[in-house]
Amino acid sequence: MRLRLVKQQTAFDFFEKWKLWLGVSALLVVLSIASTVTQGLNFGIDFKGGTTIRAESSTPIDVAAYRQAIEPLALGDVSIAEVFDPSFRDDQHVAQIRIQAQDGQEAVASDVVAQLESALRNIAPDIRFPSVESVGPKVSGELIKSAVLAVVIAIAVVLIYIWLRFEWQFALGAVGALVHDVILTIGIFSALQIKFDLAIIAALLTIVGYSLNDTVVVFDRVRENLRRYKKKDLSDVLNLSINETLSRTVMTSVTTLLALISLFVLGGDVIRGFVFAMIWGVMVGTYSSVFVASSTLLRLGVKRDWSKPSNTDGNQFANIDA
Amino acid sequence: MLHIEGWKRVVIWATCALGLLFALPNGFYGQVESYNDAQDAGQEATGWPSFLPSGLVNLGLDLRGGAHLLGEVKLEEVYTTRLEGFWPEVRNALREERTTIGAIRQQEGGAGELVVRIGNPEQMDRAIEVVQTLARPVASLTGGMTDDIVVSALGNNLIVTLSEAEQLATDDRTMAQSLEIIRRRVDEAGTREPTIQRQGKDRILIQVPGLGSAQELKDLIGVPALLTFQTVVGRSSNPNGAAGVGNELLPAADNPDLYYIIERIPVVTGEELTDAQPSFDQNGRPAVNFRFNTSGARKFGQYTTDHVGDPFAIVLDDEVISAPVIEVPITGGSGIITGNFDVAESTRLATLLRAGSLPASLEFLEERTVGPELGQDSIDAGKIACLVGFAAVLIFMFLSYGTFGIFANIALLINVGLMFGLLSMIGATLTLPGIAGIVLTIGMAVDANVLVFERIREELKTAKGPARAIELGYEKALSAIVDANITTFLTAAILFIMGAGPVKGFAVTLGLGIITSVFTAIFVTRAMVVIWFERRKPKTLEV
Numbered sequence: 001m002r003l004r005l006v007k008q009q010t011a012f013d014f015f016e017k018w019k020l021w022l023g024v025s026a027l028l029v030v031l032s033i034a035s036t037v038t039q040g041l042n043f044g045i046d047f048k049g050g051t052t053i054r055a056e057s058s059t060p061i062d063v064a065a066y067r068q069a070i071e072p073l074a075l076g077d078v079s080i081a082e083v084f085d086p087s088f089r090d091d092q093h094v095a096q097i098r099i100q101a102q103d104g105q106e107a108v109a110s111d112v113v114a115q116l117e118s119a120l121r122n123i124a125p126d127i128r129f130p131s132v133e134s135v136g137p138k139v140s141g142e143l144i145k146s147a148v149l150a151v152v153i154a155i156a157v158v159l160i161y162i163w164l165r166f167e168w169q170f171a172l173g174a175v176g177a178l179v180h181d182v183i184l185t186i187g188i189f190s191a192l193q194i195k196f197d198l199a200i201i202a203a204l205l206t207i208v209g210y211s212l213n214d215t216v217v218v219f220d221r222v223r224e225n226l227r228r229y230k231k232k233d234l235s236d237v238l239n240l241s242i243n244e245t246l247s248r249t250v251m252t253s254v255t256t257l258l259a260l261i262s263l264f265v266l267g268g269d270v271i272r273g274f275v276f277a278m279i280w281g282v283m284v285g286t287y288s289s290v291f292v293a294s295s296t297l298l299r300l301g302v303k304r305d306w307s308k309p310s311n312t313d314g315n316q317f318a319n320i321d322a
Numbered sequence: 323m324l325h326i327e328g329w330k331r332v333v334i335w336a337t338c339a340l341g342l343l344f345a346l347p348n349g350f351y352g353q354v355e356s357y358n359d360a361q362d363a364g365q366e367a368t369g370w371p372s373f374l375p376s377g378l379v380n381l382g383l384d385l386r387g388g389a390h391l392l393g394e395v396k397l398e399e400v401y402t403t404r405l406e407g408f409w410p411e412v413r414n415a416l417r418e419e420r421t422t423i424g425a426i427r428q429q430e431g432g433a434g435e436l437v438v439r440i441g442n443p444e445q446m447d448r449a450i451e452v453v454q455t456l457a458r459p460v461a462s463l464t465g466g467m468t469d470d471i472v473v474s475a476l477g478n479n480l481i482v483t484l485s486e487a488e489q490l491a492t493d494d495r496t497m498a499q500s501l502e503i504i505r506r507r508v509d510e511a512g513t514r515e516p517t518i519q520r521q522g523k524d525r526i527l528i529q530v531p532g533l534g535s536a537q538e539l540k541d542l543i544g545v546p547a548l549l550t551f552q553t554v555v556g557r558s559s560n561p562n563g564a565a566g567v568g569n570e571l572l573p574a575a576d577n578p579d580l581y582y583i584i585e586r587i588p589v590v591t592g593e594e595l596t597d598a599q600p601s602f603d604q605n606g607r608p609a610v611n612f613r614f615n616t617s618g619a620r621k622f623g624q625y626t627t628d629h630v631g632d633p634f635a636i637v638l639d640d641e642v643i644s645a646p647v648i649e650v651p652i653t654g655g656s657g658i659i660t661g662n663f664d665v666a667e668s669t670r671l672a673t674l675l676r677a678g679s680l681p682a683s684l685e686f687l688e689e690r691t692v693g694p695e696l697g698q699d700s701i702d703a704g705k706i707a708c709l710v711g712f713a714a715v716l717i718f719m720f721l722s723y724g725t726f727g728i729f730a731n732i733a734l735l736i737n738v739g740l741m742f743g744l745l746s747m748i749g750a751t752l753t754l755p756g757i758a759g760i761v762l763t764i765g766m767a768v769d770a771n772v773l774v775f776e777r778i779r780e781e782l783k784t785a786k787g788p789a790r791a792i793e794l795g796y797e798k799a800l801s802a803i804v805d806a807n808i809t810t811f812l813t814a815a816i817l818f819i820m821g822a823g824p825v826k827g828f829a830v831t832l833g834l835g836i837i838t839s840v841f842t843a844i845f846v847t848r849a850m851v852v853i854w855f856e857r858r859k860p861k862t863l864e865v
Contacts, residue, residue, distance in 0.1 A: 130693035150820035256765030262711035268703035
């Protein structure tokens with residue numbers, strides 16, 4: 001007996017409530033943008049400049065006492081957060097301390113870090129600092145620029161590739177889904193105020209790749225079915241294609257999520273934010289390739305005569321034999 | 323028909339075997355690492371058979387622990403020094419024309435400028451012409467030749483700056499020198515496998531695994547270590563006192579209230595040292611012994627002969643370490659620097675002097691320290707997460723596809739092996755996000771197989787027989803596999819080009835993972851399916 005997450009033959013109508021789905025997506029996009037605009041993102045030092053110090057002690061961490069010890073140094077905005085992780089030993093207590101970039105200092109002043117470390121040693125003598133990272137404002141500004149550029153270029157390249165391989169309507173559908181996924185991911189980072197750093201940009205681009213992977217598989221089937229069923233309504237063709245690929249869509253999402261969830265639970269706190277972004281992205285990406293990409297395609301319409309292969313039909317690789 | 327030619331099978335399995343062979347050393351990491359170290363040191367290497375490949379996946383700083391610095395070289399400082407050195411030549415040329423252009427006087431200029439006041443400003447054109455003749459040709463950006471200096475006028479002042487082409491050439495030289503000197507200093511400190519790279523126009527990235535803190539690294543490379551021997555004009559206790567043109571006011575290293583007025587042009591510089599060793603002076607205090615090269619020894623001997631009874635200053639990075647009085651001429655070419663050192667400082671100073679001085683100062687834009695325990699924790703957590711995720715995917719695939727699931731699982735194992743093989747072959751660096759990339763690839767690698775298997779299931783419904791269904795399954799799934807993976811690969815490529823540090827490591831594992839997973843899905847799994855089919859010749863097929 002085989003495990004089947006999706007029945008052998010499905011005939012869901014994915015467009016019956018297309019207004020609802022597009023409405024839900026639009027609402028989520030608006031909420032994400034609103035959250036990002038109003039409360040902003042919790043930028044890590046990669047993007048904001050400043051210093052983060054990871055402190056480990058065998059005595060429980062008293063955030064208030066730490067704050068009091070650091071107060072006299074007048075370092076401006078200091079945030080102290082205790083970190084929890086199932087992989088920590090019983091006597092392992094970890095805190096993450098973040099100091100804002102100090103005025104007028106490009107290079108990171110190590111004496112500031114040294115002062116802070118000795119101040120903390122007074123209240124927790126066995127405290128250790130397994131990682132200290134500082135980024136100057138100059139570099140962080142450049143990192144933001146190149147990160148935004150990377151996401152924009154990735155989306156543009158994908159747009160062009162799908163346009164070449166399919167039709168422009170497909171490209172718009174796919175990119176609509178991508179933008180949707182990226183905005184929703186940024187939105188959840190803003191809503192939950194999870195630290196947004198360089199690794200999250202990597203996660204965002206991976207989500208772009210993953211979501212696209214899903215969308216392209218559906219579109220590939222749509223293209224095939226458009227050739228086969230020349231008289232069928234576009235919405236029927238789309239529905240059929242999504243149903244035919246549904247089993248695969250679910251299978252792949254589940255295997256990827258299995259791997260990611262194990263990393264989320266067991267992979268340690270350092271990459272948890274990064275993995276969270278990817279898990280969220282895989283779920284959103286799967287949803288969007290069905291509901292956003294295909295609905296967009298349905299609204300835009302496509303040319304129906306696929307009988308004559310031409311360059312833009314994307315036949316150039318289709319008959320490669322392995 | 324369902325068939326793969328013999329030579330193709332050989333190529334497929336040979337590729338797998340080769341990849342796994344290259345991945346093998348990573349299974350014996352510690353052993354191979356010490357073997358490689360011994361080999362690098364030119365010693366007799368044991369513990370690993372020499373006929374096997376010994377490339378390893380490098381561990382990034384976030385996994386191994388160590389220090390990371392991003393420094394910016396202050397390139398303009400070199401322009402100023404260059405023009406400073408150009409002044410005597412300009413002065414001599416203009417003096418010959420004193421009758422027409424009048425008296426000349428050097429003025430304080432901005433950074434990268436040499437400013438000369440001309441007595442008869444109406445003769446400025448003539449002055450410019452004279453200085454212009456001193457220009458030397460350099461290759462310009464467009465390939466032709468151009469002058470190395472630009473001479474212009476502003477009121478009574480004649481201003482000399484370096485031309486754009488000369489600035490670029492100087493920048494390149496400065497960067498090359500800085501890299502070389504940083505490399506020497508890090509090597510002198512005896513650390514292993516440091517990364518020292520130029521980034522962009524004026525930045526240098528330095529990563530040293532196994533170093534306790536970025537501060538240690540900064541102490542080693544952050545100082546110019548420019549040693550000079552200069553003439554003392556006088557002493558002062560006023561930090562803002564006027565030093566006069568051609569002189570400078572420098573603080574004493576061991577006395578915050580004492581300043582020396584010193585002639586700006588040095589008698590001898592650290593460039594002319596051949597050796598420096600930590601030692602002790604007559605009173606048993608730590609000091610540094612040094613030895614000049616021939617021309618340095620001659621200059622120093624001449625100077626000390628002419629100035630017996632006068633003080634001279636030993637200046638390190640704009641601080642006067644000591645200002646002893648010359649008691650006897652020093653003609654032997656060697657000497658001793660005493661100051662307020664402890665043993666560690668004198669050792670470090672000797673190291674710095676041996677390695678040479680940086681042509682310009684460094685400003686640090688980014689510094690990161692990761693302790694080795696944190697890195698080890700990350701590796702351990704990553705390992706467990708990989709194994710658990712891997713097991714979950716394997717079980718899930720078996721439950722979903724039975725026999726075919728087992729094929730996909732074997733292919734997945736080969737896939738991870740191939741990834742490590744490729745990573746070792748190109749000497750890539752594995753970072754923490756890189757581990758996430760591997761885990762993600764494990765999840766996504768089965769995608770191509772799933773596409774094929776689902777397609778075979780569909781083709782089976784139209785009942786053309788199992789062999790035809792398998793063939794059609796592979797054929798029709800191919801365009802989806804290719805399109806889906808090319809798009810993901812494109813994003814990985816963009817990440818690689820635009821990303822920095824650990825993100826780049828993630829892009830590498832993701833990109834390689836895509837290549838190996840497509841290979842294993844459309845060649846390896848297929849070969850297994852074909853072999854299985856030829857043996858069993860099943861009448862019906864359950865996928």
